[in-house]
Amino acid sequence: MKITEAQPILEIHNLNVWYGDKQVLRSLSFEVEQRQVTAFIGPANCGKSTLVRCLNRLNDFTPNFTFTGEVFFKGKSLDAIKDAATVRKEIGMVFRQPTLFRGSIHENVAYGAQISGVSRSAELNTIVEKNLRRTGLWDLVKDILNETPEQLPTGQQQLLCVARALAVDPEVLIFDEPCGELDPIETVKIETLVRELTDDCTVIFATNKRRQAARVSDVAGFLYGGELIEFGATEKIFTNPEDNRTEQYVTGRLG
Numbered sequence: 001m002k003i004t005e006a007q008p009i010l011e012i013h014n015l016n017v018w019y020g021d022k023q024v025l026r027s028l029s030f031e032v033e034q035r036q037v038t039a040f041i042g043p044a045n046c047g048k049s050t051l052v053r054c055l056n057r058l059n060d061f062t063p064n065f066t067f068t069g070e071v072f073f074k075g076k077s078l079d080a081i082k083d084a085a086t087v088r089k090e091i092g093m094v095f096r097q098p099t100l101f102r103g104s105i106h107e108n109v110a111y112g113a114q115i116s117g118v119s120r121s122a123e124l125n126t127i128v129e130k131n132l133r134r135t136g137l138w139d140l141v142k143d144i145l146n147e148t149p150e151q152l153p154t155g156q157q158q159l160l161c162v163a164r165a166l167a168v169d170p171e172v173l174i175f176d177e178p179c180g181e182l183d184p185i186e187t188v189k190i191e192t193l194v195r196e197l198t199d200d201c202t203v204i205f206a207t208n209k210r211r212q213a214a215r216v217s218d219v220a221g222f223l224y225g226g227e228l229i230e231f232g233a234t235e236k237i238f239t240n241p242e243d244n245r246t247e248q249y250v251t252g253r254l255g
Helices: 048-054 084-090 105-115 121-134 154-166 184-197 210-216 234-239 244-250
Strands: 010-019 022-032 037-041 065-073 091-094 172-176 202-207 219-224 227-233
Touching: 010 048, 022 048, 022 065, 022 227, 037 048, 037 210, 048 172, 048 202, 084 091, 091 154, 105 121, 105 154, 121 154, 154 172, 154 184, 172 184, 184 202, 184 210, 202 210, 210 234, 210 244, 219 234, 219 244, 227 234, 227 244, 234 244
Parallel strands: 037 202, 037 219, 091 172, 172 202
Antiparallel strands: 010 022, 010 065, 219 227
8 A cells, every 4th residue: 555745654552562471562652754764762671672573573473472552554554464474574674683594695685585576587686786785785795696694794794684674675674773783883884874775765773872863863762661751853852852751861861
C-alpha cells in the first residue's frame, strides 16, 4: 500500500512489552515520519533494543516475549501480517556487531535480492555494485568480491551489513547501536551514511551516545526505565526539553 507524504510510516499505540514476568516497555505511543532519522536515546537497559526489535518483529524469536498495544506500518498492523519475513524485508536492521553470512563479500550483499527472487547474475551484480557504492565500499572491495568478508576491518564489515540491508530496498532501516564496536573514524562514516540514506528510506537509530543522536537525527525520543519520557524534534530535546529527566540525561547528569 502506497502511503501519502503526510502519513507516518510507523505508528505505535500504547506498546507494553514483557519478558516473562518482567515488564521492559511501558505504554509507549509515538509516530515515525517518512524520510527522517528518528533516534532513541537512553542509558543501558532502558528498552531501546527491545523497542526497535518490536518495529520489525524480531522479538518473535525472543523466548517469553509478550506484548500489548499495536504497531502500524503504512497503516497496517504488523501483527496482522502473517509473513514476518516480509516485514523484515521492508524494515531492515543493522546491529551493534557486524552479522556476516557465510560466503563471499558478493554473496553477502546479494543474499537478500536472491531470496526475493532475483536470479540473473547480471542483475545481482548490478545490485551488489550499486549498494557497495552507496556505502563507500566499492573501490575497497571490488577486486576481492569473491573472498570472505572476515578479512575486512570491523568498520568495513559493518558497512557491508548496511549494503546487504539496502540491497532489498527497505522502506525503513533500523540501526541498533551500530557504532558500538567502531573507532571514531569508522563511526563518522556510519553517521554520514545515515544522513544520506534519508533520500531513499526512513531511518531509526538507537544509541546511548547523546552527541551522536544530536548529530544524526531529526527527531529524538528519550527512554528511561522502559518509559518514553519525551519525544520530539531533536533540537528541542537537546536544547529545551520539557521534562527535567530529559534535561538531566542530555547534559550528562543522569544515566
